[in-house]
Amino acid sequence: MNILKIGGLITLVSALTIISCHKMDEGNQAIAKAIVEKSFSTSIAIPMVMDATNASFAAKSSSATIGGQSLNTLSYGNGGILGPTLKINQGDIMNLVFANQLSEPTNIHWHGLEAPAAQDGYPTDLTEAGNSYTYNFRVTNRPGTYWYHPHPDMATASQAYRGLAGFFIVTSPEEQALNLPQGIYDIPLVIQDKRLTGGLVYNPDTDDQNIGFFGESVLVNGTSGAMMEVETRTYRFRLLNGSNARIYNFALSEGLKFKLIGSDGGLLDAPLEVSNILLAPGERADVLINFDNMPVSTELFLESASFSGSSTQGNQSFKIMKFKIIKDVADNFIVPTTLMPVVKISESSAVASRNFNIGHMMVHGNMNEVMHPIDGKTFDANRRDEVVQSGSVEIWEFDNTMGTEIHPMHLHGLQFQVLKRTGGRGTIQAWEKGWKDTVLAFPGEKVKIIILFPENKGKFVFHCHNLEHEDAGMMLNFEIK
Ligand code: C2O
Ligand code: CU
Ligand code: CU
Numbered sequence: 283m284n285i286l287k288i289g290g291l292i293t294l295v296s297a298l299t300i301i302s303c304h305k306m307d308e309g310n311q312a313i314a315k316a317i318v319e320k321s322f323s324t325s326i327a328i329p330m331v332m333d334a335t336n337a338s339f340a341a342k343s344s345s346a347t348i349g350g351q352s353l354n355t356l357s358y359g360n361g362g363i364l365g366p367t368l369k370i371n372q373g374d375i376m377n378l379v380f381a382n383q384l385s386e387p388t389n390i391h392w393h394g395l396e397a398p399a400a401q402d403g404y405p406t407d408l409t410e411a412g413n414s415y416t417y418n419f420r421v422t423n424r425p426g427t428y429w430y431h432p433h434p435d436m437a438t439a440s441q442a443y444r445g446l447a448g449f450f451i452v453t454s455p456e457e458q459a460l461n462l463p464q465g466i467y468d469i470p471l472v473i474q475d476k477r478l479t480g481g482l483v484y485n486p487d488t489d490d491q492n493i494g495f496f497g498e499s500v501l502v503n504g505t506s507g508a509m510m511e512v513e514t515r516t517y518r519f520r521l522l523n524g525s526n527a528r529i530y531n532f533a534l535s536e537g538l539k540f541k542l543i544g545s546d547g548g549l550l551d552a553p554l555e556v557s558n559i560l561l562a563p564g565e566r567a568d569v570l571i572n573f574d575n576m577p578v579s580t581e582l583f584l585e586s587a588s589f590s591g592s593s594t595q596g597n598q599s600f601k602i603m604k605f606k607i608i609k610d611v612a613d614n615f616i617v618p619t620t621l622m623p624v625v626k627i628s629e630s631s632a633v634a635s636r637n638f639n640i641g642h643m644m645v646h647g648n649m650n651e652v653m654h655p656i657d658g659k660t661f662d663a664n665r666r667d668e669v670v671q672s673g674s675v676e677i678w679e680f681d682n683t684m685g686t687e688i689h690p691m692h693l694h695g696l697q698f699q700v701l702k703r704t705g706g707r708g709t710i711q712a713w714e715k716g717w718k719d720t721v722l723a724f725p726g727e728k729v730k731i732i733i734l735f736p737e738n739k740g741k742f743v744f745h746c747h748n749l750e751h752e753d754a755g756m757m758l759n760f761e762i763k
Contacts, residue, residue, distance in 0.1 A: 311492075311686060312489035312492065312594065313595065313597075314496040314594055314595035315496040315498050316498065316598055317475065317498060317499070317586075317598060317600040319600055322507050322508065322583075322603060322604035323507060324506065324508060324509060325510070326502055326503055326508040327503045328470075329365065329366055329367045329449065330359075330360065332359075332368050333369060333370075334369055334370040334374075334378065335370060335374050336377060337376070337379070338378065338380070338381075339358045339378070339381070340358070340382070340383040341383060341388055341446055342356070342357060342361075342384060343356060343384065343385075344356060344362055344363065345361070345362075346362045348363070348478060353478070353481055353482040354444075354482060356384065363504040364446075364472065365446070367449040367450075368430070368448065368451070369452075370450075370452055370453075371452075371453060371455075372421065372422065372423065372425060373420065375418065375419065375420045376417065376418065377416065377418050378390075378416065378418075379414060379416050380409065380415050380416070382415075383411075383412075386434075386437065387408035387409065388409060388434055388446070389408050389409055389415070389434055390403050391403030391431060391432070391433035392417075392428065393429045393450075394428035394450075394566075394719045395423055395450065396421075396695055396697075397738070398740070399738060399739065399742055401417050401418070404663075404741065404743065405434060405435035405661070405743060408434055421452060423452050423547070424452065424454075424547060424622065424717065425454045425456070425457035425548050426451075426544050426549060426717075427449065427450075427520040427522065427566045428450040428452065429447060429449050429450055429472075429522055431448075436753045438752055439484065439752065439753045440753075442749060443476070443482075443495065447524050449472070460621060461618075462518055462543070462618075463516055463517055463518040463570070464518075468517070468518040469510070470503070471503060471519050471521055472524040473500060473501070473521065473523055473524065473602060474501050474524045474526075475500050475501070476499050476506075477497040478499045479498075491750050491754060493527065493594045493595075494526055494594075494748050494749075494751070495526045496528055497528075500600070502602060510604070510605055510606070511605075511606050511607075512605050512607060512608065513607070513611045513613075514573050514575065514610050514611055515573060515613035515615065516572045517573070518543070518569070518570055519569050519570075520566065520567075521566060523562060523565050523566075524563070527749065528595060529560060529563075529592070529596065530560070530561055530586040531559075531586050531589040532560070532567070532584065532586060532587075533585050534557075534571065534583070534585070538572075539555050539557050540559060540569040540570070541554070541555055541617055542554045542555070542567060542713060543570055544567065545565075545566065545568070545716040546565060546716075546717060547697035547718060548622065548717060549568070549621040549622040550622075550715060550716040551621060551622065551623055551716070552620050553617055553619075554712045554715070556713075558587060559713050560589060561713070562688065562722040562747065563720075563748060563749065564690055565718075570617060571605075573605065573607055577607065578608060578609065579606070579607060579608070581606050581607075582604070583603065584602045585599060586598075586600055586602055591688075591706055591707065592687075592724060592725065595688070624715075624716050626699065627675055627733075629677070629732060631675040632675045632732060633674050633675060633676065634674070635676060636678050637678075638678065638679065638681065639656070639658070640656055640681060640723060640756075641681060641683055641684035643655075643685075653755055653756075655755065655756065656746075656757070656758050657758075659758060660755025661743075662759075665758075665759060667760065668759070668760040668761070669760070671763055672736065673734075673735065673737065675733065676732070677730055677732050677733075678698075678731050679730045679731075680723050680729050680731075681728045682724065682727050682728065683705060683726060683727075683728055685726075686725050687748075687751075688723075688724055688748065689722070689748065690720050690721065690748065691722075691729070691745070691747070692721075692747045693744040693760075694742040694744065695738055695762075696736050698721075698733040699716075700729065700730075700731055701731060701732050702730040703727055704727070706724040706725070706726040706727035707727065735762050736762070738762060740762060741759050741760075742759070742760055743757050743758065743759055744760055
């Protein structure tokens, strides 16, 4: 076993004195910062598209004007905030020359892609400040919406929050043949909440570390109070919850519905009509929205509806962005009746099942700081927590029965399928019917997934995608042998 250098980072975690391990007193639980709605008058930014087979960019300090304020940000590439949308054909080799122009170590994780272990942004595989690294691997994933963000141990939340994230879009001739809306009618939307007062500073207090770092402003593609002018036709929107901790229960005003066509791992087998899509941090949904038959100058909103199941968030409904109809056009688009086959992994092919308790917290020190362990353990890069066989099928269960918090559980380097949810919502949701890499367990829920481990061997992580939980150690290793 090679021992990875970790620069003393995890020693901090292991040095904490764990006094007790029990359920938190609900009465003391903090709640998410409320959203303050804006006037929705700023044209939405659309990230530039970059060919992933021949790409280069740097992570660097930048600045951006957001909500009328000039803020210090981090970005990939052109400045401002966020990074370009990398685009590739399924089966092509991506090549990205990446420079770290930050003053701290960083790396890039390809969220949802079947990346080789050495290029997946393992938390201790870092590119030091001033250095470069070339990411080069074949992208085998199905057509769909993936994304990238930094993943350094204990600094993912801070770097992603300050602006480092971007879309990674995979397409194929099969997808093109479906004639889904393209170009200016195919729009990625990353939704993130930020604190805009006092600069874009990541300074979580104890409550933030416990429940997540929430902002009062919702940004879409880095735009606060975002507005998009649309025509009376069908658009494809790729929704990504890129927030540190906030869940959105996406809905549309004017009684409009979504045609759900894709989830984390690409296109579904057939479109599904839904009025709500609840996405936790890390999750994606590909949707079609039809603005047909709406009079010019109609304004409608992408919103987050209130939801139940969590004591820390969900009691507020708020607007996220505005669509304004500006042009009446003839549209002969027909929603395809089938999209792309989703081959079910058969339960009887599973050779092992594993159960992970994600519902216990550890309180230490002054009883205010909380750790969020998985099975009583926090991240240690020198451990192999689970060893699995490449090409084998396993069933994993995330058990939040005893928990009081929301945990979106994410596995690196693969896509899985959701088999079953018991407790809480009790069912598999529409957006969980295709391929997934992140699955939400509300308090009281147990979620079972089925995984076919890919050919890429090596050590990967799985973790809670509440980035404050992840950075507080809610992350373990699995090694594919
Ligand atoms: Cu998007 Cu390990 O995460
Ligand atoms: Cu990931
Ligand atoms: Cu969590």
